[in-house]
Amino acid sequence: MTSLEEVLREAYKLAVLSEKEVREVTETARSAKALVADIVSSAGISAEVDVYGSSARLTWIPGHPDVDVFVVLENRDVKPESVVRALSEGLTSRGIKWRLRYAQHPFITLSAGWCEVDVVPCYKINPGERPITAADRSPLHHKFLAERLNDELRRDIRLLKIFMRTVGVYGAEIKVEGFSGYLAELLVTYYGSFLEVLKAAALWRPYRVRIDPSGRSAAEKFKAPLIVVDPVDPDRNAAAAVSLASMSTFILASRRFLKRPSLSYFLPRQGHAVRHLSVVEVIFPYPGEPPDIVWGKYKRAGRALREQLRECGFRVYRWGVESDEKTHVSLVYVVDQTELPPFVLHRGPPVYSDDVDKFIEKYVAEDVVGPFVDGIRVYVIKRRRYVSVVECISRKLGAGNYTIRVNAYEGALVQKNAWIT
């Protein structure tokens, strides 16, 4: 076993930003900011244009920069949509490629050099003031962190983000339901280092953790697996996006990494697929909607279909939504078997209950075993309605534009865990 020090020494090498990368990202951010400021002022919109987020703090994951230019409006009569319109016209007239995208509000993504840049309109707010759009807090978040960071904390933030990405909990989007970049930065700032975050997390218990970096706790009102009060807004849980599974995964990974340190927690490796499992996939064409909407919809649909499978008699060992966010989105179920035995035990009411008569009258004329009594209840053994997993799913989904695929899947849901030690 490699010692914690040795592993960390190697891991930190993966968290280094090269001078070249820093230079290129900084230059990209600078030119994008100048471009956006020019377009916005040409359009007669009064706004402060600046770069906030990980690119401004040097806390992105090496090789995965994320440049965000904010158009901060003071006048609340100016709508974010007007900014987006002005930007799209200005960019087009300058021959720069751009895409319109949506989070909670529309924003523009453009290619302005070494990497893509998101341009996000928002309103200026003061600390404690109620935000109008979800992006309004970003300048305050940046200010809070920028005042506290030093080179060591920045390095540890990058390492924590890599760790979270490897174990699959990095990102607040619906796809992941994990830790946002801002939350990772808050945690390192709060606990003091990468290692201290992990040491704390190894002892966390879902629904029992309340962290309040600002010390102005209003934490009681939140109900979530993890609570980290946003220091710029005590009404907000900065960890609200973290699902129970993401919280639990991070606890487990922290615990195991400290027990058996390994570079595997920082390397994007795939586990090998275990063969001969029963897997059914329902594959849909990717709909023309923003990812968060699609992931949310298909996670809900996936849960409903999981229930249907259970009602049909399948045991669902594991399931998930998978998508390339371009061509398809699929619901994947690892089940005990794809064809069920033809008979099922059907439990009826207690013999003394008035419902027993309905039960008996339903089955007395059918080709069943029984009705018979076991304990205080009446039972029959009857033929199953649906024996095949394909039939069970088709019944639930009805006609539609989807494909059902059986036992062809070799993705993450049937793989060995590649990072755990």
Place this chain on the structure above:
Amino acid sequence: MTSLEEVLREAYKLAVLSEKEVREVTETARSAKALVADIVSSAGISAEVDVYGSSARLTWIPGHPDVDVFVVLENRDVKPESVVRALSEGLTSRGIKWRLRYAQHPFITLSAGWCEVDVVPCYKINPGERPITAADRSPLHHKFLAERLNDELRRDIRLLKIFMRTVGVYGAEIKVEGFSGYLAELLVTYYGSFLEVLKAAALWRPYRVRIDPSGRSAAEKFKAPLIVVDPVDPDRNAAAAVSLASMSTFILASRRFLKRPSLSYFLPRQGHAVRHLSVVEVIFPYPGEPPDIVWGKYKRAGRALREQLRECGFRVYRWGVESDEKTHVSLVYVVDQTELPPFVLHRGPPVYSDDVDKFIEKYVAEDVVGPFVDGIRVYVIKRRRYVSVVECISRKLGAGNYTIRVNAYEGALVQKNAWIT
């Protein structure tokens, strides 16, 4: 639908004892009594010899007489074994065939005419006196019932016994765990008729029924699905043998008979077997022990094996012990399938529990899916240890004199209920 009156009219015909049968049974009982009295007194044993039980009260099921001759000892220094010895010697010297049998005590069965006769030694006790052997109460039971019975009650007792036999709850022996003949007679005497017993039973609820025909209730001390205080012994629950399933079956049958009266409740019909069910039988040679001992042993063994099957991953829809009480006794299990899918979901501890480390360390080097997190727990999908039902059973039972048979059974456990309406 046939009316209750019509059905009862037909059913009562099945409960009639022909004059011929009564004459033959009475003659058999009379001659057996004379024979036994002669042998006992020749052996110098002082005892009252008399006929008690259903043959003395004309309450046997037509065609199934049951003659019991009691050797009632006043001197408690005389052991039942001496009576049995004297009887066996006397019968042998007279060239009469006999068999030694055991209930709680040894008794003799002889062929003394039209039907077999059981000769049972017991001690004379007075009402309220503590019995020494289980048979000691029989003379008191007879006295209690004989004083109360009339022709109508006798007829209704026979009908109730037929009803109970059809639905499978007649008999206090371990095989059935049902209603003794005496209990059936008590119930008719207490409620006043066959129909009133059924009307009462249709409203029974297991563990909530306490009947005390003697009115000297000490019923609180009993804990059983059905409590009927023995009028000759307030310390005894005359329904102690009635299992929860027998009690429930009788409730259900009573309820349904009253809703949809049918002669099916009085006719010994077989249901047809439902085909293609998965059934596994474990067949043992019949051991040289009294039936109650054998049934008790194999019911216990059967329950343990049912647990083993569940632990292996089989769903046991229904099970039972079957035997001809001569050549074999078998454990029969109706299961969901005889071969399980090769993989199983294995649930581990919560991520924050100290046990999680042991779990991870056990599976981290194995060819499993995961370990992965769902909710707050860690899981793996792993290969099953036993996939075939035969292997699972052999593992539990080890080497031994038994045969495992798969999917060849067509007996009661896979049949349609033949009486329910």
